Amino acid sequence: MLRYLKIWKIHVRAAFMQRMAYRLNFFMIAVAVIIHASITVIFFKVLFGYVNNIAGWNFNESMLIVGSFLLVDGLIWTTCAQLTGIPKHIKLGTLDGLIVKPISTQFLVSVFRADPEDWGRVATALFLLTSSAIALNYSLADIFSRLPYYIIAIACACVITYSVVAFARCLSFWFTEAGGTWYICENIIRSAGYPTDIYSHVLVRLLFSTVIPLAFMATVPAKIFIHGFDFWLILSSIALAVIFFFASRKFWKFALKHYSSASS
Amino acid sequence: MKKYLTIAKNKTQAEFSHRANVFAYIGGNMLDLFVQVVIWTAIFSSVDIVGGYSKPEMITYVVVGWIFMYLSTNYGYEEYIKKDIHEGKLSNYLIKPVNYLSYISFHSIGRLLFAFSIILLQALFFILFFRGTLIFSLNPAGVLIFILMFIFSYAIKFSISVIIGFMSFWASDVSGLYFALNILNRFLSGAFFPIAFLPATVAKLSYFFPFIYTYFLPIQFYLGKISLSGGILILAGQALWIAVLYLVIKFIWKRGLLKFEGTGI
Numbered sequence: 001m002l003r004y005l006k007i008w009k010i011h012v013r014a015a016f017m018q019r020m021a022y023r024l025n026f027f028m029i030a031v032a033v034i035i036h037a038s039i040t041v042i043f044f045k046v047l048f049g050y051v052n053n054i055a056g057w058n059f060n061e062s063m064l065i066v067g068s069f070l071l072v073d074g075l076i077w078t079t080c081a082q083l084t085g086i087p088k089h090i091k092l093g094t095l096d097g098l099i100v101k102p103i104s105t106q107f108l109v110s111v112f113r114a115d116p117e118d119w120g121r122v123a124t125a126l127f128l129l130t131s132s133a134i135a136l137n138y139s140l141a142d143i144f145s146r147l148p149y150y151i152i153a154i155a156c157a158c159v160i161t162y163s164v165v166a167f168a169r170c171l172s173f174w175f176t177e178a179g180g181t182w183y184i185c186e187n188i189i190r191s192a193g194y195p196t197d198i199y200s201h202v203l204v205r206l207l208f209s210t211v212i213p214l215a216f217m218a219t220v221p222a223k224i225f226i227h228g229f230d231f232w233l234i235l236s237s238i239a240l241a242v243i244f245f246f247a248s249r250k251f252w253k254f255a256l257k258h259y260s261s262a263s264s
Numbered sequence: 265m266k267k268y269l270t271i272a273k274n275k276t277q278a279e280f281s282h283r284a285n286v287f288a289y290i291g292g293n294m295l296d297l298f299v300q301v302v303i304w305t306a307i308f309s310s311v312d313i314v315g316g317y318s319k320p321e322m323i324t325y326v327v328v329g330w331i332f333m334y335l336s337t338n339y340g341y342e343e344y345i346k347k348d349i350h351e352g353k354l355s356n357y358l359i360k361p362v363n364y365l366s367y368i369s370f371h372s373i374g375r376l377l378f379a380f381s382i383i384l385l386q387a388l389f390f391i392l393f394f395r396g397t398l399i400f401s402l403n404p405a406g407v408l409i410f411i412l413m414f415i416f417s418y419a420i421k422f423s424i425s426v427i428i429g430f431m432s433f434w435a436s437d438v439s440g441l442y443f444a445l446n447i448l449n450r451f452l453s454g455a456f457f458p459i460a461f462l463p464a465t466v467a468k469l470s471y472f473f474p475f476i477y478t479y480f481l482p483i484q485f486y487l488g489k490i491s492l493s494g495g496i497l498i499l500a501g502q503a504l505w506i507a508v509l510y511l512v513i514k515f516i517w518k519r520g521l522l523k524f525e526g527t528g529i
Contacts, residue, residue, distance in 0.1 A: 022436055025437040025438070026440065028443070028444045029439065029443050032443045032446075032447045035444075035447055036447045039451055043456060046315070046462070047307060050311055050313075050314045051310050054303075054307060055306050179285060179289070180284070180285040180286065180287070180289040180291070180292060183289055183293075184288055184292040186292070187292050187296045190296075190299075191299040194303055198302055198303060198306035200306075
């Protein structure tokens with residue numbers, strides 16, 4: 001485990017050095033990332049000028065969803081950059097070099113790229129969560145009693161998001177041009193930034209709670225932050241995270257068997 | 265001219281060769297629009313008017329705007345041009361009897377023809393699906409102006425892409441510029457939400473950028489919020505921006521070629 005952590009740290013440092021080689025470019029992306037994150041807030045701010053709640057969520061509660069979404073999205077970008085390494089290695093045939101290394105190939109392709117500019121997204125998320133908690137008049141005792149459960153929910157959301165992304169990226173083993181599958185995945189993840197209660201149809205709700213667990217990517221963590229410990233929500237989050245992670249792992253191994261090197 | 269038409273034809277054929285990818289993009293597009301429509305439907309469940317838009321107007325803004333935006337998108341030509349410059353492929357075009365700008369333009373038109381066939385199919389589906397909600401307000405003259413607005417929007421977006429791509433003559437990485445401009449474009453064009461929702465100062469500021477001519481104003485025209493004569497003024501504004509961007513392209517192309525080192529030759 002320690003070895004994996006060490007390798008991840010090396011990759012993060014390398015990614016940072018790579019980005020720093022073009023500082024102006026890094027600065028522009030970092031600013032754009034923060035602006036992008038802020039546009040969602042502006043959107044909600046504008047909307048709540050006309051309505052009191054959206055599907056039962058008031059402005060500050062909605063900001064907890066947006067904050068949770070940005071946190072999960074930001075963490076995925078800063079740790080494994082939405083697994084952009086997988087299609088790249090398959091297309092160029094450089095996966096050959098990683099397969100022979102004495103470490104999990106899935107881990108190596110996952111940490112292949114980490115985007116340091118997305119820490120801006122994480123910082124925006126933390127700012128949003130803090131300011132929403134203050135606006136909702138939560139006492140420090142309230143926040144600290146809910147925080148451990150919220151962290152568990154966020155960790156599960158990260159694992160679920162990672163697994164969904166891994167599924168989409170692994171399709172590159174069959175399709176040389178798999179940008180489309182990623183586009184679907186990107187839109188799925190992006191839609192997690194809104195309260196899943198807006199989906200009033202029972203089948204759509206079921207779909208977004210199980211097959212594509214959109215609800216568990218941001219709405220459920222926000223609910224836990226608001227209402228505190230909820231046994232069934234925590235249990236479902238953990239169960240879905242475990243199921244999705246092992247399913248994606250199985251799919252990765254299955255997909256890897258279909259790898260035909262492009263260069264060697 | 266024939267050689268450029270061949271470039272466009274080849275590009276269209278190449279795009280059709282990755283059918284699975286195309287269907288995946290269709291799925292992604294559907295999802296993108298579906299989520300937006302669901303959000304606005306949820307909002308309009310408690311109010312009748314939001315920012316001067318009724319529910320049918322807002323759904324039309326989202327659906328027609330979506331069709332308009334995707335049809336006029338040029339799909340990452342910044343990256344394409346950047347590669348040509350940094351990998352030295354540009355040298356190949358310089359020694360051939362082709363104009364690089366014309367080449368890249370027709371290459372893009374080839375992609376557009378492909379996108380057209382795909383997005384029009386989706387558009388037909390959306391129009392049938394939302395037929396009870398969508399507003400169809402244009403008369404024949406309005407349709408003609410709206411089509412011209414689409415062509416001009418495409419030219420504006422393509423010109424911006426080319427300018428960013430040509431920045432690669434000086435910069436090693438233009439992804440930051442592209443990403444930042446893309447966010448600014450979507451925000452100031454009204455693609456995230458109508459410009460009318462923004463504070464008056466920001467809304468006024470957006471008129472100083474070309475982006476507003478590529479989404480918000482054409483859709484306002486479509487919705488009948490801008491008159492026919494207003495539509496002609498929008499076309500004039502678009503034409504002016506195209507002229508300005510073209511001059512900028514010509515200027516940086518000349519300057520850039522002096523800087524070009526022909527890496528990879």
